[in-house]
Amino acid sequence: MGLSERIEGLRESWRPGHALLVIPLALIVVITVVDLLAPADIHLGPLLVIAPAITASFAGPLSAGVIGVLAVAAQAFIGLHFGILTSRSVLVQIAAIAVLSALVVFFCLIRERHGQELARVRSVAEAAQQVLLWPLPDRIGPLRVASLYLAAEDEALIGGDLYAATRTGGGTHVMIGDVRGKGLAAIGEAALLLGAFREAAHQHASLPALAAALERSVGRYQADFEPESEAGERFVTALLLEIPDGDPIIRMTSCGHPAPLLLSPGHSVTVPSLHPAPPLGVGGTGQTGYTVDVFTFEDGDTLLLYTDGVIEARGREGDFYPFAERAARWTDSSPEMLLRHLRRDLLAHAGGYLGDDAAVIAIHRIPAVDSAGSGLHHGKAAQSDGFRHGSGRTGPAREC
Structure with a gap:
């Protein structure tokens, strides 16, 4: 030596x-x-x-x-x-x-x-977090992904917020959700929903069918484990996404969850207009009760999924965190840097303490030149996909 x-x-x-x-x-x-x-x-x-x-x-x-x-x-x-x-x-x-x-x-x-x-x-x-919230890979097909989880409870690493992503055929399915409540009960319900999503995403091709399957899983869990004193008060908000590899679109089905932010180069931020169904666990609506909203998601765009712990974080004067306004500052950043900026800014706004768990996922569609090595190419959306070109960035079409 x-x-x-x-x-x-x-x-x-x-x-x-x-x-x-x-x-x-x-x-x-x-x-x-x-x-x-x-x-x-x-x-x-x-x-x-x-x-x-x-x-x-x-x-x-x-x-x-x-x-x-x-x-x-x-x-x-x-x-x-x-x-x-x-x-x-x-x-x-x-x-x-x-x-x-x-x-x-x-x-x-x-x-x-x-x-x-x-x-x-x-x-x-930490081991439980790795089992429950599997770390999202940095690259999923033509997508670059980064995730952030901030637990509100002291010394806690996980809570009732959840997210997951899985490859299915020629695309990627993503889910982000928020279990009502805190503590071990919320973690247990989050674990059930994550397991159900990872399995059901490979069995159901459409988002309405996937949402209906998750509703049935949550219903069975509540029937077996929900205390009588909390009957009807436990539910999960969730946002389900399908991102095809070959088309510059994204399909979403909201079960009472906030709409994401669509960030485009040049500090442009758009909030897609969704048609949400009731949260999971409130009562099954059947596949026909879930709407699929379709929006453009082109090369270079970044989609920000989040839970309400982000937008409901209060500052010292009681004001809510201006999420869209702050995110507009970093539209040209990579997903990792974007979440790093947001984490620092969010905690500074909230004085270092969040009143609720907060989760954020940044999904960036890699330009075709960058993703050519993976053998994945992006084409234009076909009319059969339910996409309508218009003057706005997110002109929605609905699929039921």
């Missing part, structure tokens, strides 16, 4: 808390020196217990123990210097510093054990 590698290893092992050990060491030296120079009727030795006490705030039990031993040794040195080491007063002071230092070390041990338990719990939560 070379000298540079050894230096780098020492640098990695050196924690910021180690540098703070200079403070209690300096306190021990200063208190000892001042006590030696002060008049005989002034005794500052008992103040040495401050050193191990403050060490506990940034270091572990070993460091606190070492500082405690040094504090006891300093008090003994003061007594030895004045020739009163064996006096009752000095012996009591030494014993008091030793006992208080031992208590500090004891509480440091308890804190360290609790920290280890919390770390294990967080590792389990």
Whole structure:
């Protein structure tokens, strides 16, 4: 191992808390020196217990123990210097510093054990997040994708918001949803819906059939697990999307979920006009009750899917987060940079705390030149797809 590698290893092992050990060491030296120079009727030795006490705030039990031993040794040195080491007063002071230092070390041990338990719990939560919310790939066919999840509950990584994407034939199906409520019940319902979507997306070709299948899954879950006290109060808003590889369109079916934002180069933001059905779990409407809205989604466009935790985030003055206005600033950014900007801006607006979980997905259609290597090409929308060209960017056509 070379000298540079050894230096780098020492640098990695050196924690910021180690540098703070200079403070209690300096306190021990200063208190000892001042006590030696002060008049005989002034005794500052008992103040040495401050050193191990403050060490506990940034270091572990070993460091606190070492500082405690040094504090006891300093008090003994003061007594030895004045020739009163064996006096009752000095012996009591030494014993008091030793006992208080031992208590500090004891509480440091308890804190360290609790920290280890919390770390294990967080590792389990991270594993659960990976199982429940599978990380979306950076690339899905001709699409670049990025996702963001912000949990409102302290120390939580997952909640009642959900999203998923899967390849089906010549396109991609995407779902984003929001379970009413919080806590373990919301997480359980989110897990059920995600599993149902991943399976049903490959069995049902149309979005209405997919929505009806998800409605049946949610209904069965509620019948088995919904408490009687919450009967009729549990539901899930969801937005289902189908993005064909070869056509510059996107099909959407909304089950009570907010419409996404369509970002185009040049700071252009459009809100598609949807015809939402009731949320999942309110009551099945059958396949004929779900509408498919079709919009243009051309090369270079970015679609922003989100949950209501984003648009309902309040600032210090009670104002809602102006999502569309802020997103317009970064229409030319990549999906990853776009969500990075939005995350920082959203948390700044909300003062660092969100009242509800928030999830955002950015879907960017890669220009044909960039996606040529994948063998995927984009053509113009056919009239049979239900698309109407008009003066607007999102002139909808409806499929039932």
